[in-house]
Amino acid sequence: MVTRTSHAEASCAVARPLDAIGDGWSLLIIRDAFDGLRRFGQFQKSLGLAKNILSARLRSLVAHGILETVPASDGSAYQDYQLTEKGRGLFPVLVALRQWGEEYFFLPEEVRARLVDRERNQPVARLEVHATDGRALTPEDTVIAMLPGTR
Structure with a gap:
């Protein structure tokens, strides 16, 4: 089996998160969590993923603070997975x-699933990248610079 390279020490903000969400199954689990799925069985049914792989991905998402486990909302002995603020x-x-x-x-x-505004049932506006002064930016308008950390 091929060992994945860790990006935990990378100075690139694209590389570091790949350790947590760089796997396609992980992104689909997160997508399903946004769609309201909470239980292991719901994720498995939606994705058709083998239990061992799903279990490993859920464990990783919890370990990275993207999902958290909480007592089942119906009071049963099961646990629910829910998105954290980070997720x-x-x-x-x-x-x-x-x-x-x-x-x-x-x-x-082609017919496809579309993300729509729940209140108006209209497609969500296209995301754009803007400068702090409001100008729309293209890739040619940006450069990578090493700056001190801020939030």
Whole structure:
């Protein structure tokens, strides 16, 4: 089996999160958690994933603080998985990935699942990257710079 390289010490903010969410199954679990799935069986049914692989991915997402386990909402002996604040922070990432997928992986006439505003039932506006002064930015307008950490 191939050992994955850890990016835990990387200075790149794209590389570091890959240890937590770089696996396609992990992103699909997170997608399903945003869609309201909470139980192991619900994730398994949605994804058709082998129990051992699903269990490993859920354990990793919990260990990385993206999901947390909580007592089952129905009072049973089971546990639910729910997104943490860190996990909910992935919402724009999933929206961007979804919008990129809609644009480049479907024919225009193909039916697809679309993310819509619950209140208005309208598609979510396309995500854009903006400068602090509000200008829309393209890749050519940006550069990577080493700066001190801030939130």
